[in-house]
Amino acid sequence: MTDLAWLTAAQAVAMIARKDLSPVEYLDALLARADAEAERLNPFSYVAVERAKEDAKAAEAAVMAGEPLGPLHGLPVHVKDLLKTAGIPTEYGSAIFAGNVPDTDDVLVRRLRAAGGVMFAKSHTPEFGHKGQTDGPHFGTTRNPWDPSRYAGGSSGGAACAVAAGIGPLGIGTDGAGSIRIPAAACGTVGLKPSPGLFPYAEAVDAFFNYAAAGPLSRTVEDSVLMLKALAGPDPVDPWSLAAPEPSATRTGATLHGLRIGYIPKAGNRLVSRDVETNTKAVLDLLAARGAHIEEITEEIDWIEYEGRVMYQGNIAVAGGPHVEKWGEKMDPVYLGFIERGRAFSTEDYRKAQIARTRLYRHIQSLFDRYDVLISPTVTRTALPADFEALNGQVIVDGEENGLTRQGLSPYCYPFNLTGHPALAIPSGFGSDGLPTSVQFIGPWYSDMDLLGLGAIVEEDRPWAHLKPPASA
Secondary structure (H helix, E strand, O other), rough: HHHHHOOOHHHHHHHHHOOOOOOOHHHHHHHHHHHHHHHHOOOEEEEEEEHHHHHHHHHHHHHHOOOOOOOOOOOOEEEEOOOOOOOOOOOOOOHOOOOOOOOOOHHHHHHHHOOOOEEEEEOOOOOHHHHOEEEOOEEEEOOOOOEEEOOOOOOOHHHHHHHHHHOOOOOEEEEEEOOOHHHHHOOOOOOOOOOOOOOOOOOOOEEEEEEEEEEEEEHHHHHHHHHHHHHHOOOOHHHHHHHHHHHOOOOOOOOOOOHHHHHHHOOOOOOOEEEEEEEHOOOOOOOHOOOOEEEEEEOOOOOOOOHHHHHHHHHHHHHHHHHHHHHHOOOHHHHHHHHHHHOOOHHHHHHHHHHHHHHHHHHHHOOOOOEEEEEEEOOOOOEEOOOOOOOOOOOOEOOEEEEOOOHOOOOOOHHHHHHOOOOOEEEEEEOOOOOOOEEEEEOOOOOOOOOOOEEEEHHHOOOOOOOOOOOOO
């Protein structure tokens, strides 16, 4: 069972297709592991044991009957609890929706099932996915498999935790301000925030102003590619998806001669930890050794932290405000704090913030006149303490205060939600505390496959998927 837990998704799918692996036995191994780690790590809001077993039996029967198999056939996959799942609770990390069971699946869940995937669990998210750590009064705290005294990141912390702990090799997360990449960095996994519409996003309340995206969390780049190819494609529910091209790569081969890389050492943050900086530069060095040309970006960039906050917290105030009178005592204090701050912004503040978003987009877009890809740390340090106070807590970097989370921890993440550029977080090594560090690749719109290809080169030179958290191994 331990060995089965550490199969990659690509390995498992291939073994199932060859009849070398029983989908039923594989699922049983992951369910046993989920049960064993539930109290220590708390990654899942719900484990659909009986439903998943039925689906695994059907998948096995299809293999034995020689039926056509989908790209994820028989593969157990967990889904973040912000995506609707028919017949399975979807609570959005909130007491407000306790016991809520949708009648329909989200479009990505439908595609997951159509590709042969076995949806076996819903992964934890903070209330409505509002913050970069995964905890709350409704379900407690999701912890880091490498050190349970640290957090798993957020808001897709349950997914990253499970992947890192060997409880399913592939998970669907969502990312509105770093919510795939922050937990990927904390837990040492791969996390992709795709280009707009590459994965149709049905959960956006405002489809035209949306800056969130769904995407994969996995232990290997190959597994993220597997999910991308299985789930990408247009759907009428998401207008951005209607013009999104089919995922494809423009660069091939292992040499990087002619690749122009712009290195962003800081993005509105005062500090980045020595460990993160050292490991980021090690990744840059290996890319240079393969022929890439690297320049540090020294020009001043307005990362619109304040304006980004105006939009983010203003939207939260509109979405969450109506619940406060009835449910306030059971809501996350951080969410309530964001609502209060959001209410203080004026219509003028909001419109100025939207205009600033366009300025940021055009500035980043202009960088791609000079560079093929941008590279930065994913976050400023290794995983924060599990009890970190997200509303007013100072992020400590190498012993010094570095500001609140958007500036102090994840200033490299939220800007690319606002500009729409795809961003890939991959492991870059480990810090002196034994926890993972991460590097981020950013590319032009719809260059997702090129970013993944570049990530695969790093993975080849600096492999990580064989490494297991000590207590999870």
